[in-house]
Amino acid sequence: MEHKAGYVNIIGKPNVGKSTLMNAMVGEKLSIITAKAQTTRHRIHGILNAPEYQIIFSDTPGILDPNYKLQENMLKSARSALVDADILIYLTEIGEKIDPENPFIQKVAKSKVPVLLVINKIDTSNQEDVVESMGQWNEVLPNAEKIPISALKKFNVQLIFNRILEHLPVSPPYYPKDALTDKSERFFAGEMIREKILLYYKQENPYAVEVEIESFKEDPKLIRIFAFIYVERESQKGILIGNEGKALKKVGRESRLDMETFFQKKVFLELKVKVKKDWRNNERFMKNFGYH
Numbered sequence: 001m002e003h004k005a006g007y008v009n010i011i012g013k014p015n016v017g018k019s020t021l022m023n024a025m026v027g028e029k030l031s032i033i034t035a036k037a038q039t040t041r042h043r044i045h046g047i048l049n050a051p052e053y054q055i056i057f058s059d060t061p062g063i064l065d066p067n068y069k070l071q072e073n074m075l076k077s078a079r080s081a082l083v084d085a086d087i088l089i090y091l092t093e094i095g096e097k098i099d100p101e102n103p104f105i106q107k108v109a110k111s112k113v114p115v116l117l118v119i120n121k122i123d124t125s126n127q128e129d130v131v132e133s134m135g136q137w138n139e140v141l142p143n144a145e146k147i148p149i150s151a152l153k154k155f156n157v158q159l160i161f162n163r164i165l166e167h168l169p170v171s172p173p174y175y176p177k178d179a180l181t182d183k184s185e186r187f188f189a190g191e192m193i194r195e196k197i198l199l200y201y202k203q204e205n206p207y208a209v210e211v212e213i214e215s216f217k218e219d220p221k222l223i224r225i226f227a228f229i230y231v232e233r234e235s236q237k238g239i240l241i242g243n244e245g246k247a248l249k250k251v252g253r254e255s256r257l258d259m260e261t262f263f264q265k266k267v268f269l270e271l272k273v274k275v276k277k278d279w280r281n282n283e284r285f286m287k288n289f290g291y292h
């Protein structure tokens with residue numbers, strides 16, 4: 001039997017469930033998920049291997065109008081997903097306002113590769129609204145197959161998988177057949193910390209945060225991780241650390257537990273908060289953090 005392989009890129013607005021869908025397809029928690037928009041900042045590959053195929057899912061930052069340099073970089077990263085896909089999943093959520101003039105949607109409409117228009121979160125809706133939404137999308141993206149799902153409840157996720165297998169090109173694998181992702185252990189450790197910060201702090205504060213894994217040392221029984229948490233202002237540093245350091249301790253404890261599950265090993269984690277003024281507009285700083 002011929003081997004199939006290809007890239008399935010998941011794009012869409014912030015917070016529609018792109019990361020939840022990728023994790024459900026791959027069966028691992030690779031991408032962090034929160035109820036806040038703009039959780040994902042980098043493209044992350046999640047790889048599904050079987051003897052006869054390799055599917056490379058690409059989770060991307062949500063598409064938005066950029067207000068600062070970091071968001072410009074996030075948008076670039078989402079745009080790149082339009083170019084290198086073998087199959088595109090345009091993920092929307094039920095109730096999303098459709099703007100046919102949106103340049104992204106127009107590009108998707110002209111896509112040369114198969115497009116699956118996936119309507120997520122139907123667990124929060126009813127059949128009538130789902131049918132109506134599918135009809136509306138039919139007018140905007142007539143060539144795309146419409147699939148209503150719930151990524152959270154894993155409803156109809158199998159259907160997406162079947163369609164992907166039908167469209168997947170014949171190709172040798174792109175990654176080793178035991179690879180799960182393109183990202184390093186350090187990257188995931190940093191993301192687990194960022195997820196806790198998005199979950200536990202209010203308003204603008206979590207968006208001003210970047211995490212740097214300064215060292216990651218693994219011995220047979222233990223992983224020692226030292227991380228810097230960068231914020232933009234002194235006041236944010238105070239908020240992050242909290243009264244008697246309690247808030248930061250909670251971030252440390254919860255991140256460590258996640259890491260121990262993910263790496264299947266005991267973890268010793270140390271966190272330190274640092275101020276890096278206005279880093280979200282600092283190209284050099286962002287380059288160091290893998291934004292291009």
Ligand SMILES: Nc1nc2c(ncn2[C@@H]2O[C@H](COP(=O)(O)OP(=O)(O)OP(=O)(O)O)[C@@H](O)[C@H]2O)c(=O)[nH]1
Pocket residue numbers: 013014015016017018019020021032033034035036037038039040041060061062063120121122123124149150151152153
């Ligand atoms: N009810 C419901 N909630 C969902 C579903 N899928 C995702 N969510 C929730 O929607 C929120 C956003 O999910 P994410 O997977 O982080 O969304 P995203 O598109 O990756 O978001 P960004 O990375 O910010 O662009 C989270 O609170 C999820 O739990 C679903 O099928 N049903």
Ligand SMILES: [Mg+2]
Pocket residue numbers: 018019020031032039040059060061
């Ligand atoms: Mg995401």
